[in-house]
Amino acid sequence: FRERNDDSEDTELRFVTCQSLWNQIKSETEQVQEDLNKQLFDNLVSFLRRSHSEFQEKTTKWTCQVKSREIPTAALVLGVNVTDHDLTFRSLSEVLQDNITPYIALLEAKDCPGIKNLMQKLMGKLMNCYTDVNSLEDEDYVQVSQNRIRCSMTSLINWYENVTKKADSETSSKKRTSSSRHWQSPPVVVIFKDMESFNTKVLQDFIVISSQHIRELPLVLIFGIATSPMIIHSLLPHSVSSLLCIELFQSLSSKEHLSTIIDKLLLTAQFPFKLGEKVLQVLINIFLYHDFSVQNFIKGFQLCVVEHFYSQPLSVLCCQLVDAKKRVNSLSHDQCENIRRLPSFRRYVESEASEKQIALLTADNFLKEIIHKLLEDLHVYHENYVSVLRCLHVFTSSLPKYPLGKQIRELHCACLENRVWETEEYESCLQLARMLNKSDLVTMLQQCVEIFVSSSGKEFGKTIEKLKEFLTQFQKLEAEAFQEQDVSVSSQKELQKKTDLYRLQKTLLELKESRRSKKLTKFEMLRFEVVDYIDSLVRSYLVPADHKTLHEIAYFNTASVLRGHLNAAPRIALHTALNNPYSYLKNQALKSNGGGISNKAPDICVVYKLHLECGRLINLVDWLEAFSTVVNAAEGPDADAASSDQVDDIIHARFIRAVSELELLGFIKPSKQKTDHVARLTWGGC
C-alpha cells in the first residue's frame, strides 16, 4: 500500500504499530477533549433547556409582553485559537442534537455576506436537519429547499409549525418514543461560529427580524466569540443588543487544555512513544508563540510519531512491553546490528566486562536476552519517572518565583534536558523547600503519598512507608508543639506583667533565641530529612532519558526536522539561497570569500546582490551594465570581450531571465514612474 524505501523486512510491522499507536493517541486526545468540554456543554444544555421552558410558558400565557421580544442568546467565549473551534462546535452540535433539539444551524461568516444569503443558508441547514431526523418521508422538502423557496421569516415559521405539528402527530402515533428526548416544541438553535467576522449589518438585521417573530419561533442564538465578550456590544448598537438576553459561557483556556493533553499523553507510561526535550520544546514554543492551538500541537505530535517510525528502524520495538519482548525474539541479524550501533547501547557495552562485551557484540541470542532486560528497565524507568516527577512538581510548584517552572511540562523539559539536580534552579528549589512551613509540607507529603499509591510502579512500597513515617513524625511534632505552645503562651503572659522596656526587649531576645535553638531543631531536622529524601528520590529516578540505554527506541529527538516541517521560514531560505549560494551548491568557486558573494555566483544571486544597492527605483540600464561588468569579470580570461556583440546578447538574455525571476519572487515590480525602471518591493524599498 505505502512503500517505504528502506529495505528491512519489518517495515510493514512498523507501519502497523505506528498506525495503532496513533489511533490510540488520537482516541485518548478525543477523550480528553470531550471531558474538558463536558462542563461547558452541560451548562449550555441547561441554559437551552431553561430558555426553552420560558418559551413554553410564553405560549401558554402571553403576559410578559416586554420580555417576550428578547432572544435568548449564549455567548461562547472560546479564545483566540480559532482553529480549534471547529471541533468544539461540531461536538457541541452533536450534543445538542442528542439532548435538546434536532433543529440546529451552524452558520459561518464566509457563507453569509448578506442577510439574504444568511436566511437561505439557515433555511437550508434547518430543513436538511429535519430530513436527517426522519430521513425517509420528506423528499419533497429537500426538493423545495433546492428550488429556492422564498426565504423569509414567515416561510420559516410556516415550516416550523408544520414540522412541530407533524412531530406531534408522530409522537402520538408512535406513543412518544422518539420525542422522549426532545420536548414538544424544540427550540431552533442558530450557531454563529465566528461572530467577529460577520457583517454587522447582517447580524443586526437578522436579530431585529427574528426578534419580531420570537413568539412563533423559539429561536436561540449561540455566538462563538474569539476575543472578549465586549465585542458583542461593540458590534451591535444598543437598540439591537437590548433585544438579546445574553448569557456568557467561558470555555477552558487552551493553555489548560494543553497541559491536560500533555499530562495524558506524555506523562504516562501508557504510551511507549516519548518526545525528546528539544522536540517538546519546539512544539510548546509553536503553541505559545504562534497559535495557541491544541489542534496544531496534536498535529505536531502526530508528525513526530510518523517521523519516528519512518526514520528509526528500531522503532519496531516501540510498542507495549509484552509485544516488544516478542518482537525482540524475532529480530533479524541486521536489526541486531542496528542495535549495536546505537550510541546509548555502545556506552552500555563499554561499561561491561570484556567477555560480556564480546558476547554482546557477536552473539545475537545473548544480545536479545540483554535487550529484554534493558527494555524492562526502560519501562520501569518510565513508570517511576512519572510518579517522581509529579511528586517533585508538587514541591516545586508552590515555591515562590517558581525556579523550576510553574507547569509540570517545564519541569519535565528540565528533567529531560540534563541531570536536573545539577542545575542552579534545582539548588534554589531545595533551599526554598527547606524553608517551607509545616502545614504546607504536610499537605505536600500527603499529595505525594497519594501520587505514589496511585502509581503503578512496584518499587514505591518503601517510599510510601517512608513518607508516611514522615507524616506521623510531623504529627508527633505537632503534639509536642502544642505543649510548647503552652509554655510560650505562659511566658507571654509573664511578659505582659512586666512593662519595663529593657526587660521586654531582653525576654523577647531570649524567647527568640530559645526558639531557634530548641524548638526549631526538631522540626527543622525533620524538614531537612524530608527534603533530602525527596532529593534522593529525584537523583535516583529522574535521570534524563538519554542517559538510559536503548532510549533511542522510544524517544524522538530530531527537533530540526520537526521545525523545518511545521514552522518553516521560507523567507530565510530564500535569503540564504540568494545571499550565500554556497550553503546549497557545494562548489568551491562559490565559497563565500567575505564581502558578500563572489562574482561566479548564479545569475540571480548577482542580480539580487546588485539590486540591494539601489533605492526605491532601479534603472534597468544601470542594472544591466553592472551585471555585465560582473559577469564579464567572472568569465574574464577566456572571453576577452572578443565576440562582444554575441556575448552581450547572451548576457542580456541572462539578465532578463534573472530580473524576471526576481519579479516572480516578488522583489521588484515594473514601475510607471520612469521609463525602464523597476520598483523595489522589499527590504528597504522605502
Place this chain on the structure above:
Amino acid sequence: MSQPEGKGSGALEVKFVPDEQVLKHIADDAGIKVRKDKTQLTASVKRFVKKLENISDDETQDILEEKNYVAALGVCAQDPLGNGSSVSGGEVYSFQTPKCSGRMAELASELAQTPGQSVAPECPEKTAKTPQSSSKEYMLLLLMHVFSLLLQSRKKEFVSTTPYRLRKRLAAPDTYVESESEYSASCSEEEDEEDQKEVITVLSGQKTPAKTKAASTPPPKNTLAKKTKEGKMNNLVEEYFEAHSSSKVLTSDRTLQKLRKRRLNQQTLYDLLKKAPLAYAAEIKELNEQYESLFSKWMLQLHLGFNIVLYGLGSKRDLLEKFRTSVLQDSVHLVVNGYFPSITVRSILNSITEEVLDHIGTFRSPLDQLEFIIKRFKEDSSLELYVLIHNLDSQMLRGERSQQILAQLSSLRSIYLVASIDHINAPLMWDQAKLSLYNWLWYETTTFSPYVEETSYENSLFIQQSGSLALSSLTHVLRSLTPNARGIFRLLARYQLENKDNPSYPGLSFQDFYQQCREAFLVNSDLTLRAQLTEFRDHKLIRTKRGADGVEYLLIPVDDSTLTDFLEKEDEDV
C-alpha cells in the same frame, strides 16, 4: 585579525552601547551615507556619553538577553543547534536608506574585482573617486571588527545571534583595509585611542540617519535609553515620509532605448538562454537527487492527512514533474499550472468535476461546486485524487476566495495536495483557519534551477522591454486591410507622434479626425469612418475614451518607439 585584540580591553567601556549601532549597521547594508549634521552630531555624542555612564554591566547583560529573546522570537525560536539557516530577523527585514545609483556600479566593480584570488587588484580610479566615503566606510568596518571580536569573546550565546552578515563582512575587509590604508592617511594600521573615538562619533552621528527595525531593539531599562529610543522611533517615522515624499528618485536617466540594443522577443531569448550554459549543473543535480529521495516519505505523509508545500529558490516544476512521473503514474492526479495567467479556481474545480468525477452540468457558483465535490468524495471513499499545484501563490490563485476554496478542497481526506510557492510573501496568504485546513508540511527545496516556464507567461517586463509583439501584430492586422483603412490608421499614428511631447495629450477627437480623413480623401461619410474605427477597436489597435466635454478621443495604445518603427516600415512598403 590580531591587532584589535589588544585594543579590546581598552575599548571595553564602549562595547555595549554600539550594539544597537552594530545592529543598525547590519540592517543597513554596505555603508551608510554619513550625514554630517553638526548639531545633531554633538547632541548625540552627549547622549552617547551619558548612556555610557548609565549602563552598568549587568544591565547590558539583561539587554543582551532580551535581545536574544527578541531574536529568537523573530526567527521562531531558533534551534540552538543551529542548522545553518540562522539569520536573524533584523537582517532579513531591514529598512534601507535610499542610495544613489553610483553604489550599484561601485559594487559591481567591487564584485568584479574579487575573483577569489588572494591579491585583490587595486583599482586606483575607484578609490580616487570616492576617497572620503570609502575610507570612512572601512573605518566603520574596522571598528565593527573590533566589536565583533569583543562580543565574540564576551559571550557565546550572543555569537549565535550575531547576524552572519556581520561576521562575513568583518572577515572581508581585511584585504581592503590593507589596500586602503595606503591611500587614506587617516586610516592607519595602528589606530590609537583617539582614532577610535573619532570613529565612534562617526558611528553615533550616523545613528540618526540610520534606520533600524524598531521591533528588534529591546526595550531599554533606563529612562534615558527610553528617550533615545523614542527619538529613534520618531526619526524612523520621519525618515519614512522623507523617503517617500520626495518623488524625485536619484537614478540616472538612461533608458534601454539609448542603449541601441536589439530588442529580444520571447523566442530569441529562449534560444539565447539555451546557448548559455547552466551554471553549476552538477551541484543542482545533486540537490535534486537529494530531494527526490524524499518522494516516498511525501507519499506516506500525504496519506496520513498532511499536505505538502515546497518552498525555496529555484523552479520546483521539474521536481514536481519527477514526482508525478515516478510515483503518481498509476493514480488519478491533476496538475495545475498556477503560473498560467488565465488559470482560475473555477477551472480547477471544473476539471475535477468533469474529468475526475465525470459530472456533466454546470454549477451556480464555485461554492456549490465545492460542496458537490466534497459530498462526492465523502460518499465514495475509494476516490483518491492527487493535486499538484505549481505556484500556489501566483497572481490568479492568491486571492482570498480561491485560497479558501483550495484549502477546503485540500482538507478532504482523499485529496492529496502537493504545491509549490515562490513569492517571498506567499505565507501571508494564509490565516490560521486556512493553515489548519491546509495542514501543511513544509519542505525546503531550493533547486536554483531557472524559472523557465513560470516566467515565460509573465509579460510585464517583457512587453516593456521588447514590444516586438505589438509591432508584428500591428503590421499583420494592417496588411489585411484596405489601403484606405491603412491610410486612416497612419493618419492617426502620425498625429499621435506629433503630439508625443505633450504629456496631457488626450487623443485625437473624432470630429477633427473625420475632418482630416475627409481632406485626405480617405472617407466620404461619418458612418464609414465609424465602421472603420470599430474594426480597429476590435483588433485592439485603437482605444477610445470620452473627454470631460463628452467628445470622443482616439488613441493608439502603443508606445511611441514602436509607432515610429511601424511608420518607418509602412513608408518603406508604400
